[in-house]
Every structure is written in structure tokens, then in C-alpha cells.
Amino acid sequence: MRIIVSGGGTGGHIYPAMALIKRLKERDLIDDVLYVGTEKGLESKIVQNAGIDFKTIEIRGFKRKLTLENVKVVEMFLSSIRKSKKIIKEFQPDIVVGTGGYVSSAVVYAAHAMHIPTVIHEQNTIAGITNKFLAHFVDKIAIAFTEATDQFSEKRKIVFTGNPRAQEVVNIKKNDRLKEFDLDPDKDTVMIFGGSRGAKPINLATIKTMEKFVEADYQVLFVTGRVHYDNVVKLIDQKYLKSANISVLPYIDNMPEILPDIKLIVGRSGATSIAEITALGIPAIFIPSPYVTHDHQTKNAMSVSKVGAAEIITESQLTSESLFMEINNIMNNQELQEKMSAESKKIGVADASDRLIKVLTGLVNK
Template sequence: MRVIISGGGTGGHIYPAIALIKQLKKRNLLDDVLYVGTQKGLESRIVKELDIPFETVEIQGFKRKLSFQNVITVKLFIEGIFKARKIIKQFKPDIVVGTGGYVSSSIVYAAHTLKIPTIIHEQNSIAGVTNKFLGNFVNKIAISFQEVASEFKEKDKLVLTGNPRAQEVAGIKKNNRLQEFGLDPKIPTVLIFGGSRGAEPLNRAVIGCLKEFSEQSYQVLFATGKIHYDYVKEAIKDTDYENVSVVSYIDNMPEILPDVDLIVGRSGATSIAEITALGIPAVFIPSPYVTHDHQTTNAQILTKVNAAKMIKEPDLNDKSLMEVVNQIMNDKQLHDEMADNSKKLGMPDAADLLIDQMLDLTK
């Protein structure tokens, strides 16, 4: 297949696209691929580093309030469609896949006008604006959570595939990477991180827990995020906690997940895909700053079946965090039950399920 993939703005749109490309290559189904993003977006760095052919269109999102910027947005969208049509005609794809973000709107819509098969992938439990718009025009709508189906009126187009990122991590085995951080791979481990940039409210709560963490029968790997690392290290500079390792960031994060017994962090779609593929219990602190508070809805899907616990950010402090972590880590029956429930939600063949839909559209 010749495939154009477009998605950008956040890692949640980019990493599923990359996972899909990797699985297409692994199955020898990819004759050629082109990734379409924006020059300013995160995708321009991530995709280029992987040596995936990359083209750009200029586009931006609508402002929620009346603004002249919305006039510019419409202008850029129209111009983006013309450029996207040119890209498509030159590349001649068999199918175009959109994984979300404003940039995918122009390339997927342009493909529709040129009668190229199209499919979009929605990672979250609440549909993004771009995907809800594109749902009117595409051939298939792949979803990661059944709960998001109600937001699309095109019921006949919906197919539950899960998130391709799940399949990318599902096959990773324990590899003793914890030794890199001065931790013992044989000791149960809690991983705490708030994403690549970190989450300051989570970091503050963890700082207050470190002494008590060091007294537990489990160990803690705490990734502060690069921009918060210095202030965290300053806050704990006169202490030396056993069983606790504090780092700014963890490269190749998925590789360490099989060695982890509990994850504490945000509830983005990619994180959920990864931990359910491996069956890891979680404590979620959803970011309240994302569109439509979708991380809370994501987290609730797991809390309803006791695969995770949730602490809302206004309720987060050292006491509330310590209580829930100890509850899970000091009760093996509860921990194992949560792990089993998490595993049941996982879709470790998600990329293949999405590829099946692509193959069906290109017959």
C-alpha cells in the first residue's frame, strides 16, 4: 500500500500514527508512506527523527470566542486543501489515514474530494473537533473507546480497533532497565510521571511523599519532567531517600513499563493504551487543562471496572496520593485484581485491527 498519514499537535495524535507505520512495515504491507503535518508542530521533529518522509501544510484551529483569527483559520483551511490535493496527486496514495489534530482536516478532506479511501482514528473517549468534522466525509471511523461512539452520527462507519500504540508495547518483556536508575528489578516498583514536560501539582505532592515512600517495601521511580527537574532537586537537596530514584525524563518509556507494578500520572489516550496492553494498575490525576476535560472521561472508563484509581487535581496532595498508592501496593489481592481488569481492557492487536480496515478499503 501507498499510505498518507496525517496527525499532529500532540503526541496523542502522533504516536499512534507512528505505531501504525511500524506495524505496516513489519507486515511488509507498506510500499511507500508520506506523513503530512505542520512545520511548527511536534510532529515535524518526531517524524523527521524517524526518517519518515514528511510534508507540511499550514493550518490552525478555531478560537472558541469570536476572533479575526477565525477568518485566518478558514483561509488557511482552504489553502491547505489546495496544497493537500497537490500532495495527494503527486504521491498517489491508496489510502489516507488521519489520526487527529487540525492538520489532518485538510489532507483527509482533500482525499475525500479526490475519491481516495479515507479512515480516521479517534484515540480519546471524547471525540476531537477535527474528527467530528471529518466523520461526515470519511469511509471509516476507527475508535479506541466504545464510549466515544455516541459522539458520531455515522454509526455505520464506526469500528472499534483500539490504539495502535498498544500493539507496539504489548510484546515488550521485562528487561531490568530499572538498574539504570539505581533500583532493584526484584522489588515492586511505582512509576510516577506527568508526561515529558511534567506536571507541577503532581510533583509537589510527590515531594511531600518521598520520605514515607522511602520507608515502604516497594520502590519509586519519579520522573519530574525536564522543566521541573531543577526545582524538585533543589527541594530535596538535603535528603537521601532509599528506594527512590528521581530523574528528569525516561527515554524510551515503554521499554520500562513491563518492570513496573503501578503507574501514577495523567490519563492521556496513549498512556491508557500502553498500560492496558500490559495490564498495569494505575492512579490517574487527569489534566484539567485539556479540551472537554477528556482525560477525566478517559480515566473514568478504567475506574468504573476497578482497573485504576483517580485523584482529581484539586484533591491531590501528599496525603491523598500516599493513601491511594499504599492502598494498592500493600494489598496484593487488590493489586492483582486491578491488573487483571486493566488487561481485560487492553487491545494488544490494535494496529492489526486498524490495518484490517485499511486493507478492506483498498481491495
């Protein structure tokens, strides 16, 4: 199979695409792959570092207000379609997959216009503007949350596949990697993590909870995000930084590798995080970002909490007291942990990539 994949802007669009490509290679179903993104996007670094062929188009999103700038955006979109058609003609794909972000709109639309099979993958409960636009033209719409069904009028095109990132992490086993962070691999561990860039409200609440964490029966792995690390360390009393119960880090490379050793995750509720957490059945406390489009992180979190696999603390409710109370409630209740873990695994999709691949091969063979 020759495949073009396009998605960019955020890791939530890129990592599922990378997981799909990885699984296609594992199953020896791929003859050649090309990733189309933008030069300035996060995908440029991630995809090329993975050794995958990469080409770029220039495109950006519309402004919410009516401005002359939007005229330029329309011109850029039309130009990006023309360039996408040229890329497609040269590569000759059997199928084109879009995982979201403005860049995929031009690539997938161009493929549709050239009568090449197309699929989009929607990672969130609330569909992005690009996928809502493309849904009218593509052959199939793959979704990761059943709640996303109502976001599309073309119900006959919808296939529930889950998020490919889930299958990528599901077979990771327990290991002793916590030793790298001066923690005990045999002790129950909570990881507090606000995303790759960190989250200031989560960091501040955690800093104020350090005194209580020192006395807890469990240990805490606090990942601040690189941009916040120096300020966070300055605000924490040195005696807490020296505690055997606490480890403070800016970031963890290959984060999924450590997940099987974590008893509870506290953090944002992005689609990729939820895919990983539910695939492994890890209880969670979600603190959704209220700043994302259409508040989709809250909707994502609710889809997990409604089955009893997670608790939610809104950012407006977040304090050191509410944070410690929720963490303590779960970490000191083995029965609750086991119940949350079981419910989490029920909604996890351990074969998400294979489900999506079945959709792709079905279209190609047809």
C-alpha cells in the same frame, strides 16, 4: 499499499500514527508512506527522526471567540486543502489516514474530495473537533474507547480498533533497566510520571510524600518532566535523594521499555498512556489534567476505573496524604494488584494495529 498519514499537535495524535506505520512495515504491507504535518508541530521532529518521508502544510485552529483572526484561519484552511490535493496527486496514495489535530482536517478532506478511501482514528473518549468534522466525509471511523461511539452520528462507519500504540508495547518483556536509575529490578516499583513536560501539582504532592516513601516496602521512580526537574530537586531534602528507595529523573527515553518492570503507575490519563498501561495490564492511579479540551482525560480515566483497573484522584483532591494513601493501599495488597492487572488486560487491545490495518486493507481492496 501506498498510504498517507496525517496527525499532529500532540503526541497523542502522532504516536498512534507512528505505531501503525511501524506495524505495516513489519507485516510488509506498505509500498510507500508519506506523513503530512506542520513545520512547527511536534510531528516534524518525531517523524523525520524516524526516517519517514514528511511534507508540511500551514494550518491552525479557530479562535473560540468571533474575531477577524478566524477569517484568516478559513483562508488558511482553504489554501491548505489546495496544497493537500497537490501532495496527494503527486504521491498517489491508495488510502489516507488521519489521527487528529488540525493538520489532518485539510489532508483527509482533500483525499475525500479526490475520491480516495479515508479513515480517521479517534484516541479519546471525547472526540476532537477535527475528527467530528471529518466524520461526515470519511469512509471509516476507528475508535479506541467504546464510549466514543456516542460522539459520532455516523454509527455505521464506526469500528472499534483500540489504539495502535498498545500493540507496539504489548510484547515488551521484563528487563533490568531499573538498574540504570539506581533501583533494584527485583523490588516492587511505583512510577510517578506527569507526562513529558511533567505536571506541577503531581510533582508538589510527590515531593511532600518523600519522607513516607523512604520507609515504604516498595521503591519509587519519580519522573518530574524536564522543565520541572531543577526546581523539584531543589525542593527535595538531599537525604531523600540519596535514599536507595527513591530515584528522581527529568525524563526517561524509550519509556515503554521500562513499563513491564513497574507494579503501579501514577500519572495523567492521556489516551496513549492508557493504551500502553492496559495492553500490559498495569494497575494505575490516574490524576487527570483538568485543563485539556472537554476534560477528556477524566472521561478516559473513568473508562478504566469503572472496571476496577484504576483509581482516580482529581487534581482538587490531590494532596500528599491522598497520594500516599492510594499508593499504599494498592502496593500493600497483592490480591488487589492482581485483580486490577487482570481487569486492565481485559480492556487492553493487544492487536490494535492489526485491527486498524484490517479496516485499511478492506477499503483498499474494495
